[in-house]
Amino acid sequence: xxxxxxxxxxxxxxxxxxxxxxxxxxxxxxxxxxxxxxxxxxxxxxxxxxxxxxxxxxxxxxxxxxxxxxxxxxxxxxxxxxxxxxxxxxxxxxxxxxxxxxxxxxxxxxxxxxxxxxxxxxxxxxxxxxxxxxxxxxxxxxxxxxxxxxxxxxxx
Numbered sequence: 174x175x176x177x178x179x180x181x182x183x184x185x186x187x188x189x190x191x192x193x194x195x196x197x198x199x200x201x202x203x204x205x206x207x208x209x210x211x212x213x214x215x216x217x218x219x220x221x222x223x224x225x226x227x228x229x230x231x232x233x234x235x236x237x238x239x240x241x242x243x244x245x246x247x248x249x250x251x252x253x254x255x256x257x258x259x260x261x262x263x264x265x266x267x268x269x270x271x272x273x274x275x276x277x278x279x280x281x282x283x284x285x286x287x288x289x290x291x292x293x294x295x296x297x298x299x300x301x302x303x304x305x306x307x308x309x310x311x312x313x314x315x316x317x318x319x320x321x322x323x324x325x326x327x328x329x
Contacts, residue, residue, distance in 0.1 A: 203245040207257045216253040221322035227274040228260040277306040281322045291322040
């Protein structure tokens with residue numbers, strides 16, 4: 174009986190201490206999981222898109238996840254934040270020539286020649302390699318780039 178009571182107390186303490194993930198499904202997430210590139214094109218109609226590419230077991234991707242989630246909440250209605258799982262959707266990831274994750278970039282717009290990317294310096298380029306953020310990236314870099322992309326879209 175004492176053993177059962179002890180186990181119940183331990184379970185109660187762990188459950189209330191925040192050690193258990195009570196929301197593993199991320200139902201409240203505002204990040205859109207990309208299945209095909211058409212989703213990105215459709216989101217661009219409304220505004221810039223921050224694309225985050227990675228996979229579930231990537232340590233750096235796990236570090237970035239809360240930051241990307243914060244950004245998606247803060248920019249709700251102003252920009253779209255999208256996630257491409259490079260292991261579950263390699264076809265879309267390969268279309269962006271991903272070789273390292275996390276790999277993030279902001280797409281300002283697209284036209285008949287392809288995507289237009291925003292650099293952290295405020296330049297628009299067709300070269301994603303110039304505009305990408307590889308590895309753990311500070312929130313301020315992502316938000317600054319999104320702000321520049323939003324301003325660019327408003328000036329057009």
